[in-house]
Amino acid sequence: MKLLYFAWLRQRIGHTAEEIAVPPEIKTVRELIVWLKARGPGYAAALDDLSVVRAAVNQDYVPLDHPVRNADEVAFFPPVTGG
Amino acid sequence: MKLLYFAWLRQRIGHTAEEIAVPPEIKTVRELIVWLKARGPGYAAALDDLSVVRAAVNQDYVPLDHPVRNADEVAFFPPVTGG
């Protein structure tokens, strides 16, 4: 799975992209978040408050119960502030 | 009184501006219109349908019961179509 992080999530996690083989029992974005938070304090800090975490799967915004597979590109970031 | 005409009112009347000494009994725009219509068929044709005639006194839009004096600049024209 290709994982991407942006803005302050990226800063807390410490890098912007990584390739990780995610266990097959991880079926949704929410399960992926729980699994990532166990990888270290940076992940735990970045993904602590889900009210300010947004997710995209294959470059489309998705809700946290959206399915994920190892072939996906999954991104986490705060609410957008462009324009 | 300085009188000005625009668009198709100007075309029907035949000129765009004139200076006329208006009789002192003419007190309002509406009375001025009645008086002008008696000046000739061009004026009568231009000022026939008051639903499509607008007036300005001293370069401000006014209703037909607005007062006029000989010192005024009075203009007649159709509804505007700029922009």
Next chain:
Amino acid sequence: MIRVQRKDFDVGAEIAKLGAGNHAIGGIASFIGTVREGASHDGAASHIGAITLEHYPGMTERQLKAIEGEARARWTLDACLIIHRYGRLEPGERIVLVVTASSHRQAALESCAFLIDWLKTKAPFWKLEDTAEGAHWVEARASDDQATARWQTPPKAAE
């Protein structure tokens, strides 16, 4: 700022001048009206060639200033520009430019829409258009009056 002129204007230069050096500005809205070819403004099937814009020198400037003043009273604007041309204009040519700048985007966008609606019904210009059947004066449209009427109620909180 208002200008009534025969000659064309440079949109990019006008917008750049308006905002130059003012870092309080967060948004600049603009509208350019152009001479449209095809169905006439009255909905007739005939094709438009050029239009000729007649105006009332003196009153035009006075009314444009009043319209600008109304926009500045309703919204907090850092800058405001109206340029309106007169004379003969070919299809595709620019007729009017409205630019508004504000610290907040909604104030810029709303005041720009307001100004163009008001220009349509309150600025003393008259369009004579060339059609296949000859020149005819464009009639005022009820839809323009309605567009102006929606600004008669006080605007929502501008930002």
Next chain:
Amino acid sequence: MIRVQRKDFDVGAEIAKLGAGNHAIGGIASFIGTVREGASHDGAASHIGAITLEHYPGMTERQLKAIEGEARARWTLDACLIIHRYGRLEPGERIVLVVTASSHRQAALESCAFLIDWLKTKAPFWKLEDTAEGAHWVEARASDDQATARWQTPPKAAE
């Protein structure tokens, strides 16, 4: 048409290109967002210096195309352009340009306002701003969500 780029853009040239040769166009609306100095976007008293715009290459283009598609589905547009910059931008610099052209002015004005509202809440960009207290990430504003929400109901007759 959409573009995501680091470098600045030429507003006049972009608008001119968009409308060139299309005489069906009657109105061109545009909006330019600029880096504002003064009170920060979060309403804090601290002053903004530069901002740095981070984006999600690939997804940004994809979402901008989707936003353009939504505007074209809602209004009859002759042309539509969105340019959004990323990277470090000083106060007064241009961030974003939206231009819409239509035969009818209301379609141009409304779709331009729609696009800038949607960009604020749907385009994957994040602003890091320099303040007197150091760099901090701009937080999304409830007022931006509300501005987007007003487009959730079907638009009134567009023209």
